Amino acid sequence: xxxxxxxxxxxxxxxxxxxxxxxxxxxxxxxxxxxxxxxxxxxxxxxxxxxxxxxxxxxxxxxxxxxxxxxxxxxxxxxxxxxxxxxxxxxxxxxxxxxxxxxxxxxxxxxxxxxxxxxxxxxxxxxxxxxxxxxxxxxxxxxxxxxxxxxxxxxxxxxxxxxxxxxxxxxxxxxxxxxxxxxxxxxxxxxxxxxxxxxxxxxxxxxxxxxxxxxxxxxxxxxxxxxxxxxxxxxxxxxxxxxxxxxxxxxxxxxxxxxxxxxxxxxxxxxxxxxxxxxxx
Amino acid sequence: xxxxxxxxxxxxxxxxxxxxxxxxxxxxxxxxxxxxxxxxxxxxxxxxxxxxxxxxxxxxxxxxxxxxxxxxxxxxxxxxxxxxxxxxxxxxxxxxxxxxxxxxxxxxxxxxxxxxxxxxxxxxxxxxxxxxxxxxxxxxxxxxxxxxxxxxxxxxxxxxxxxxxxxxxxxxxxxxxxxxxxxxxxxxxxxxxxxxxxxxxxxxxxxxxxxxxxxxxxxxxxxxxxxxxxxxxxxxxxxxxxxxxxxx
Ligand SMILES: Nc1ncnc2c1ncn2[C@@H]1O[C@H](COP(=O)(O)OP(=O)(O)O)[C@@H](O)[C@H]1O
Ligand SMILES: [Mg+2]
Numbered sequence: 001x002x003x004x005x006x007x008x009x010x011x012x013x014x015x016x017x018x019x020x021x022x023x024x025x026x027x028x029x030x031x032x033x034x035x036x037x038x039x040x041x042x043x044x045x046x047x048x049x050x051x052x053x054x055x056x057x058x059x060x061x062x063x064x065x066x067x068x069x070x071x072x073x074x075x076x077x078x079x080x081x082x083x084x085x086x087x088x089x090x091x092x093x094x095x096x097x098x099x100x101x102x103x104x105x106x107x108x109x110x111x112x113x114x115x116x117x118x119x120x121x122x123x124x125x126x127x128x129x130x131x132x133x134x135x136x137x138x139x140x141x142x143x144x145x146x147x148x149x150x151x152x153x154x155x156x157x158x159x160x161x162x163x164x165x166x167x168x169x170x171x172x173x174x175x176x177x178x179x180x181x182x183x184x185x186x187x188x189x190x191x192x193x194x195x196x197x198x199x200x201x202x203x204x205x206x207x208x209x210x211x212x213x214x215x216x217x218x219x220x221x222x223x224x225x226x227x228x229x230x231x232x233x234x235x236x237x238x239x240x241x242x243x244x245x246x247x248x249x250x251x252x253x254x255x256x257x258x259x260x261x262x263x264x265x266x267x268x269x270x271x272x273x274x275x276x277x278x279x280x281x
Numbered sequence: 282x283x284x285x286x287x288x289x290x291x292x293x294x295x296x297x298x299x300x301x302x303x304x305x306x307x308x309x310x311x312x313x314x315x316x317x318x319x320x321x322x323x324x325x326x327x328x329x330x331x332x333x334x335x336x337x338x339x340x341x342x343x344x345x346x347x348x349x350x351x352x353x354x355x356x357x358x359x360x361x362x363x364x365x366x367x368x369x370x371x372x373x374x375x376x377x378x379x380x381x382x383x384x385x386x387x388x389x390x391x392x393x394x395x396x397x398x399x400x401x402x403x404x405x406x407x408x409x410x411x412x413x414x415x416x417x418x419x420x421x422x423x424x425x426x427x428x429x430x431x432x433x434x435x436x437x438x439x440x441x442x443x444x445x446x447x448x449x450x451x452x453x454x455x456x457x458x459x460x461x462x463x464x465x466x467x468x469x470x471x472x473x474x475x476x477x478x479x480x481x482x483x484x485x486x487x488x489x490x491x492x493x494x495x496x497x498x499x500x501x502x503x504x505x506x507x508x509x510x511x512x513x514x515x516x517x518x519x520x521x522x523x524x525x526x527x528x529x
Contacts, residue, residue, distance in 0.1 A: 184368075
């Protein structure tokens with residue numbers, strides 16, 4: 001009954017978010033089990049070595065135990081903070097405000113051009129010099145007597161560096177959500193931030209999750225770089241043990257296994273969260 | 282139509298440039314309360330841009346738009362006006378991560394500050410009205426295009442808008458779903474909703490519109506009631522356009 005106008009070709013509708021299609025649920029369980037076995041295998045090797053040859057393996061584990069704590073602490077705290085930096089950086093990179101855009105773009109470009117190790121060393125050795133100098137100029141004794149706190153500055157360094165990569169991940173994730181989602185939210189009267197908060201980010205999170213999970217695992221491994229800045233993390237404790245006992249093969253094999261069990265375990269957790277968000281929607 | 286003569290939408294000499302593209306070249310338009318205006322015109326003539334300027338999804342280069350007495354100038358006013366205007370898009374734009382029900386409830390809760398119970402009741406009633414009471418918990422990707430568009434209309438209506446804008450609401454739909462969406466729009470028009478509709482659907486335009494606007498190259502070329510414009514267009518361009526549209 002309704003005549004259709006033929007002169008104007010409708011644009012195709014925007015592509016749907018792929019993960020919203022129905023994916024049969026069978027089979028997930030098998031994959032999870034298969035890869036958890038690998039985690040169990042590596043953990044098992046560590047256990048068997050420690051039990052069958054407590055000297056040196058169990059001694060190594062005991063010796064580096066507090067180093068594991070430092071490694072985990074730095075990784076987890078840095079990761080949580082860098083999520084915030086990444087979100088703000090990502091929003092800044094897509095901001096229409098030229099100043100904000102410029103600042104965040106500069107941040108991302110500069111940070112990505114400097115090796116992480118150099119950045120960590122800079123924060124630990126160079127940054128306190130600046131603080132002290134400011135203290136001298138302003139006669140604030142609190143700043144003048146500033147003592148470098150290795151953990152705080154290491155976390156600072158990681159957050160600063162990884163935050164830049166995280167910003168790019170957030171930017172790409174946000175931009176992957178069709179523009180119409182934001183427009184629909186705005187047209188209902190929501191502000192830019194409400195639209196981001198309730199409509200765009202919840203969808204972007206699903207896109208962002210896999211690369212963010214990879215960043216976590218990369219960070220866990222990169223945290224070994226802090227052994228260069230006087231922090232007794234897992235790697236540094238390994239070196240100390242070796243200096244005292246001189247059995248490099250056993251020490252570094254055990255250190256490698258300990259890192260491996262942590263990264264494999266993290267990968268499983270990341271994978272689990274990905275699947276959960278995919279199906280719960 | 283009520284004879285409240287103060288127009289609810291006043292558009293005065295709007296210009297919009299996208300870089301070098303001069304998409305709107307001095308558009309003047311007034312829409313009265315309860316009026317249904319259908320905008321037609323070839324692709325690229327600025328129809329969507331004009332609609333998007335009315336609720337400021339697009340910033341215009343110069344000119345003035347006043348909606349319900351509120352000028353679109355400050356950010357605060359823009360958000361106020363947006364709450365009074367419902368918009369329906371060609372590509373539906375339902376929130377993909379939310380169920381149908383949550384799509385209807387979200388803005389009610391955060392903008393209208395309604396309680397979950399109240400929002401839910403309004404949502405359920407509206408879904409009945411648009412004829413899909415049984416899909417409350419479906420996700421947008423799980424329902425047909427026609428159903429998605431009707432949900433989108435219901436979502437806009439849940440905010441109690443005084444004006445509804447439709448940008449080619451049926452042109453992304455398969456033919457068999459067009460009627461179900463037009464029926465809902467027809468119903469709205471009968472209830473006295475102020476509507477500005479960009480549409481190819483000449484049957485709908487004839488039946489529902491008080492006025493047809495023909496746009497070309499960023500300008501309003503001609504406007505008249507449907508029976509006049511369709512049978513007796515004055516401008517050459519309108520005639521050429523209509524001959525392509527109506528002969529089939
Ligand atoms: N975001 C944009 N950026 C650049 N040019 C645009 C944009 N949106 C629309 N235009 C241009 O403005 C003109 C009018 O577009 P539009 O309002 O979409 O026309 P219609 O809806 O009548 O097809 C076209 O030339 C189009 O290419
Ligand atoms: Mg258009």
